[in-house]
Amino acid sequence: MLLTTLDVCKRLTKDYRYSLGEDMKKRLFRIEVLVYRTNKEADRVKKAAYITEALELLVEVRLYYRILHDSKQLSTNRYAQIAFDMETVDKHLEQWRKYQQTPLTKDSPNPLKEGAQ
Secondary structure (H helix, E strand, O other), rough: HHHHHHHHHOOOOHHHHHHHHHHHOOOOOOOHHHHHHEEEHHOOOHHHHHHHHHHHHHHHHHHHHHHHHHOOOOHHHHHHHHHHHHHHHHHHHHHHHHHOOOOOOOOOOOOOHHHHH
16 A cells, blocks of 8 residues: 555645645555554554554545545546555454454464464
């Protein structure tokens, strides 16, 4: 999604490129950092916090794309594809957050071990 946004920002008019485009790129870079931190973090509470922050930033990016579409900076076809991609990322983050919030018990299955068998 970050690469798509970089490509979209190149094609924006100057006003939008240096305002909305820069803000979108910053937020998407931040989402990337949060995903990286989540992967490296051992504490489940911190992981859930990182994912929650990433989801909040994704909402902002979604609003920026809506503004670009409404202002005719982005075609409907391109907007539809980007909206689909954002929805996919949103679903992955939501499922990851749900997994992090479920308590681990001794009897609960480990999905990593089940996939290795």
